[in-house]
Amino acid sequence: MTTVALKDVTKVFPDGTVAVDNVSLDVADGEFMVLLGPSGCGKSTVLRMVAGLEDPSSGAIMLDGQLANQLPPRDRRIAMVFQDFALYPHMTVGENIGFPLRLSGIEPEPRAERVADVASALGIGDVLGRKPSQLSGGQRQRVAMGRAIVRRPGLFLMDEPLSNLDSGLRAELRAEISGLVRELGVSTVYVTHDQAEALTMADRVAIMRKGVLQDVGTPTQVYGKPATLYVAAFLGSPRMNLLEASVYVHLDRYVQLNLGEQSLYLKWDDIRARAVSHFHGERIVIGVRAEALTPVAPDTPGDVLQGRIRYLEHHGHESLAFVDIGATAVVVDEIGRSAAEAEEHGSRLRRFGHVINRMKGRSNGAATSVVERPSHRERESVLSDPGRHHRRAAELAVRLAPYPQIASGHPLSIAVRMDALHFFDERGDRIDVGWR
Ligand SMILES: Nc1ncnc2c1ncn2[C@@H]1O[C@H](COP(=O)(O)OP(=O)(O)OP(=O)(O)O)[C@@H](O)[C@H]1O
Ligand SMILES: [Mg+2]
Structure with missing residues (x-):
């Protein structure tokens, strides 16, 4: 699966805001990397640069060891899941999950097969015929995940996918998501400001503050040996x-x-x-x-x-x-x-x-x-x-x-x-x- 490397990446927006300040970070093949930090520290901007939705002001974004700064988003084999994921309300769950496959011209039969596989992996196989309005929050989030997974991406980018859910459901889904992406072996960059989410889900955690990377390590390392007072x-x-x-x-x-x-x-x-x-x-x-x-x-x-x-x-x-x-x-x-x-x-x-x-x-x-x-x-x-x-x-x-x-x-x-x-x-x- 895709590896990611950021090398001295800085993002300055036209109004002068330094959203990301000289960040270098590697995500290994199949690794679950969590970007953690308070609101406004630049997490989403990092993610959007990896996705190709935002150009870095300086520095290099490498995907699989190749410079990807100029690579259009559609050529990056990336699937994104956002906090305010939008499902198509007029489509059924099955149609929502299968939509990316339909776009890439996959025939109805193999499409239905893959949708069924993904849905059963996510525990929503029995609601494929329902509309999003007939689902619970957790089920809707699973559908959004399914739509991201079905394309078999090389890299998942998830931006606070659970923050709209209540705390019980969040705890349940965080175990499910980390289990599932590990099973699939897909490299993942997961953004959150919730330290409990970071410590429970991550292979490694990268902690940001004001655009600056403060510390990177396994949950045990950053918790047990924080590099700065801020991380502590x-x-x-x-x-x-x-x-x-x-x-x-x-x-x-x-x-x-x-x-x-x-x-x-x-x-x-x-x-x-x-x-x-x-x-x-x-x-x-x-x-x-x-x-x-x-x-x-x-x-x-x-x-x-x-x-x-x-x-x-x-x-x-x-x-x-x-x-x-x-x-x-x-x-x-x-x-x-x-x-x-x-x-x-x-x-x-x-x-x-x-x-x-x-x-x-x-x-x-x-x-x-x-x-x-x-x-x-x-x-x-x-x-x-x-x-x-x-x-x-x-x-x-x-x-x-x-x-x-x-x-x-x-x-x-x-x-x-x-x-x-x-x-x-x-x-x-x-x-x-x-x-x-
Ligand atoms: N298009 C833009 N123009 C100018 N400033 C921006 C733009 N987008 C984001 N910023 C600023 O860049 C900084 C980082 O924003 P970013 O969205 O990456 O933060 P975040 O860590 O994802 O925060 P949150 O947890 O609230 O989502 C913030 O100060 C934000 O106001
Ligand atoms: Mg954000």
Whole structure:
């Protein structure tokens, strides 16, 4: 099936909007790639460029290793499914599914055979004679899928195909769709702003923000090792707790992560201590997901934070306590920056690219190795720029058993799994020994 490669693809609309900013991305044969990001981040524009409905301003779109920038949409062996898919209301389900085959001149008999095959694969074999108005939302979506599949495309492009459906149906169909396209072995690019959809369906997820690709990886990789603060904040429910910390190195003993009123300690022999120790005397961001936090008895020794419950949220299968630990939260701005700011940010990133590359390339050297980093003045900071990421008192999300017999104001001791902490520098990039 078709492979896709975007190479440094940028799309600037005539009004100056930079919808897609220098994106490079590969989709392997038979891969299910999910493009994830908030509204307006450029997902549909990427998809439309792959389909040939929009020309890139610069960069290359490769299909099966061939430059496809000039290839007309009809020659791309692509099937698209949209959110607001339109079925022909005057045609039956069978006629709707068979329509693309009729257009390409396939005889009624083989056509009916293929329609029946596709319909039964989608579980709508018994409604072929009905009109779209006599179907449920889920059935209508299956018909739209059937119409896309029946042409046996080399590549599926799906743009939020489930977002018009209620949540139960969405969960059901997302399993069906990912199962079906894997069975067919068709490469797929699937657009959504729903992180649960992305994590459950994808072979790999590509996360975009303001036209810029932030991270690409398997669901386990992007969830477990997010490349940026933004990706960390975007994936997971409840959201990852992001705390401001100042770093103090106690040589040969530990790295102290001061959260305000209390500290966590990264042992010196922890492989991450070295990378974090470069930030001695500076502030960084610590990310900790709810699954790395466990309520414990008050006098439990070890990596334990003390706090007071601000409020509780009951979700039926679990309750969440939001706990004040006297720390400062870093709030990632979802709305993002303006195009001009993004451009400025981009040029700064390029300017510092060599520094990052040097850091990427460095081996596990001695803890004393000096890494050249730009000065404070030059660097964009997520910690001190209130317009971009603002700060407030942290409310640490902690999972509790459903409907616990405690109320807000109650003190809580929380054990922290130190190996599950994430570290980000003040620009929001992951601090890690093994840069991906
Ligand atoms: N024809 C156009 N002219 C100018 N700007 C456009 C045009 N089409 C899209 N844009 C802008 O490009 C940016 C990316 O749009 P796009 O439709 O790709 O976003 P999206 O990620 O699909 O968002 P959503 O989740 O809301 O569908 C947005 O800022 C949008 O306003
Ligand atoms: Mg869109």
